[in-house]
Structures are given as C-alpha cells and as structure tokens.
Amino acid sequence: MSPEGNTRKTFLLGATGYIGGDALKAILDQFPEQEPNVSVLVRDEKKGEAIKAIYPNIRIVFGSLDDTEVLVGESAQADFVFNLAHADHVSATNAIIAGLRQRSAEDKTSFYVHCSGTGILLYDDMQTKTYGVASSKIYNDWDGVSEMTSYPDAAPHRNVDKLVLGAGEDTHIKTAVVCPPVIYGIGRGPVNQRSLQIPLLIENFIKRGKAFQIAEGKAYWNNVHIHDLSDLFALFFQEALSGDKKEVWGTDSYYFAENGEAPWGDISAKTAEVMHSKGLIKDTDIEKLSPQDAAKIFPHAPLVWGQNSRSSAIRGRKLLGWAPKQRSLEEELPIAVDYEVERQKSN
Numbered sequence: 001m002s003p004e005g006n007t008r009k010t011f012l013l014g015a016t017g018y019i020g021g022d023a024l025k026a027i028l029d030q031f032p033e034q035e036p037n038v039s040v041l042v043r044d045e046k047k048g049e050a051i052k053a054i055y056p057n058i059r060i061v062f063g064s065l066d067d068t069e070v071l072v073g074e075s076a077q078a079d080f081v082f083n084l085a086h087a088d089h090v091s092a093t094n095a096i097i098a099g100l101r102q103r104s105a106e107d108k109t110s111f112y113v114h115c116s117g118t119g120i121l122l123y124d125d126m127q128t129k130t131y132g133v134a135s136s137k138i139y140n141d142w143d144g145v146s147e148m149t150s151y152p153d154a155a156p157h158r159n160v161d162k163l164v165l166g167a168g169e170d171t172h173i174k175t176a177v178v179c180p181p182v183i184y185g186i187g188r189g190p191v192n193q194r195s196l197q198i199p200l201l202i203e204n205f206i207k208r209g210k211a212f213q214i215a216e217g218k219a220y221w222n223n224v225h226i227h228d229l230s231d232l233f234a235l236f237f238q239e240a241l242s243g244d245k246k247e248v249w250g251t252d253s254y255y256f257a258e259n260g261e262a263p264w265g266d267i268s269a270k271t272a273e274v275m276h277s278k279g280l281i282k283d284t285d286i287e288k289l290s291p292q293d294a295a296k297i298f299p300h301a302p303l304v305w306g307q308n309s310r311s312s313a314i315r316g317r318k319l320l321g322w323a324p325k326q327r328s329l330e331e332e333l334p335i336a337v338d339y340e341v342e343r344q345k346s347n
Helices: 018-030 032-037 045-054 068-076 090-105 118-128 145-149 158-167 197-208 226-242 264-277 291-297 315-320 329-346
Strands: 010-013 038-042 059-062 080-083 110-115 173-179 182-184 211-214 220-225 254-256 261-263 286-289
Touching (some): 010 018, 018 032, 068 090, 090 110, 090 173, 110 158, 182 197, 182 226, 197 211, 197 264, 197 329, 211 291, 261 264, 264 286
Parallel strands (some): 038 059
16 A cells, blocks of 8 residues: 555655765655655754755754654654665664554554665675675675575674564565665765765875775775666655555565676776876876775775675666666766865865
8 A cells, every 4th residue: 555645754864964865856856746745854953954955845853863762753654764874773773663663553554765785795705804806796686685685694784684674574564675885976965965985085095195906906896876876766765656566665675776896996097097187196006905004094995995795786677667877987987086176175
C-alpha cells in the first residue's frame, strides 16, 4: 500500500550534508509539490536558515542523530525516511526503526532508504592487510546479493545495514540500502557541496607539492557522480509513491550505485597531469607511500586509497531504470581541481 492524498510525509536526515543535500534537491526538483510535506533534521539555526533560503516551505526539525526521542517521533509520522546522514550510527538507526514500528502497529506502511557505502567490500583486504594490489573479485547486487547479506558484522557498515534490512521483515516497513562508492562532483545542497576521497587527494597533492599513491596503486574502487546518485534516491521516492514494484524493497535490497571504476594509481596519475598543467605541482611524478605513511596524511587513507572496493550496480538499473548520465570521473577532474584551489583560497 502506497501513501495517499496529503499524507506523503518525508523525513530526511542529512540535508546539510553532501549526499543528503544533493538528494533533497533531486527529489524536490522532480516532486516540487512535496516540499511542504518534507521534514529535515538540522543541528543548528544557521544551517536551518540555509535550507529555508532555498526551500521556504520545508519543515526544520532541530536535533542530532543522538536525539532518540526526536528520531522516533519523526519517523513514527513519516511515510518515507531517508537516512543520508551517517552510515554507521547504530542508535539513530534503532530510533528510526522504532518509530516505523509504531506506524506498523497501526497498519501504516513506511519506506526506509538508508545510505551505506561500498566500504563494506574492503573487508577481504582488511583481513589480509593487503594494500595497493588489484583484486579480481567484483561483487554484484543481483544474483550475488547473498554475499552482501552474509558479511560478518565486523565488515564496515554491515552492522547497521543488517539492522535496516532486518526491519524489512515487517510487512509494513519497506527497506533498501544504497551503497555508493567514490562519489565525485560538486554537490547542489545548501551547506556542504564537497565529497571526500577525490577532494582530499587533491588537497594533499597541493600541500605536498607532489602526487602520491599507496604502494603499487593497483587497488580498484568504483565511482559515481553525485547527481547520478541523487537520481537513484529520487527513483526510490517515485517508486514509493507509485507502489508498483514490490521487489524493489526487502531484506535483500542492497543497491550498488556505480558508473565505472579505476585503480587509484591511475586516478593519482590523471590528477597529477591536470594539476601540473595548471602549475599546481612541479611534475607528474607519483610518490609511492607505505600504508603507514599514508595514514599520517589521513587515518583512513590506507583503506580508501589503498584497498579494493569493486562492485557492479545491476539492481537499480533493472528494477528502477536507473541510468547514470553525468560526466566521468576523468572528465570531472579539472573541475574538481579548480574547486579545491578556490576552496583553499577562501579558507
């Protein structure tokens, strides 16, 4: 049963973040009539004002992911919940589920989309402490989804993913977990418009005056443009409104969201070429860093730049008609470099 009439209430967590802010724009661009029915969780008044300046009819809920009562209460009133704020916040996840179960007890159907990440796929390399080496293993979210649902809780994100999908055992709670890889592109949200892995790489190339990679630089990650990722979230919203495809939701509803892949050594080399052409570094040589030295730059560097996270996004394409159309990561790199240069000037 899909929501009807004016009861299509949406509670979105992460509206001031990179992913959530861009997804909010994609959803309201396609469904502008829903704006008065959207509530967003915001920590402070300044950020709330930034959202209101763009979406004057949106409802601001002040609180944090640690405000259990707020999350339970808002989720209990929401037809749709999008947690695009934090992949690993256990208490927030439990609070959302508790609220949705209150609705379920009243025979009300809810849709719950959680943004996780393909960091879960690092688990194999984490166990063997392998860095900079290519893996031939490519996970998929269709006939290979059982591998995702059988990961141990120790794998990154898995403990929370398990909670979300487990809530889908309730017939009135429709769940899906979206796992994006490296996300690139400038966001369109009202507050944070910057991603992590690519901007941080560029930032540290500038600081060091030299490009680097971890070990041999052959570890692969997939990538996706932020606008394409947001289109996927909008498709979930559209499907929840129509209620046409029951198979979209459920306890095995993992969705990868990729549109290409590359080894980190290639990304470093192509970034170095762009930066050298702009006079930001003196040459295109690539320094090989040990995982230990890389961790001094960024604690999670050995994982996010040195281990494998390879996936194939089949489910979203098959069930939702998701069709990424934005520029590739390589095409985006000159824009990403310019953005980081301007950001450093303003800081």
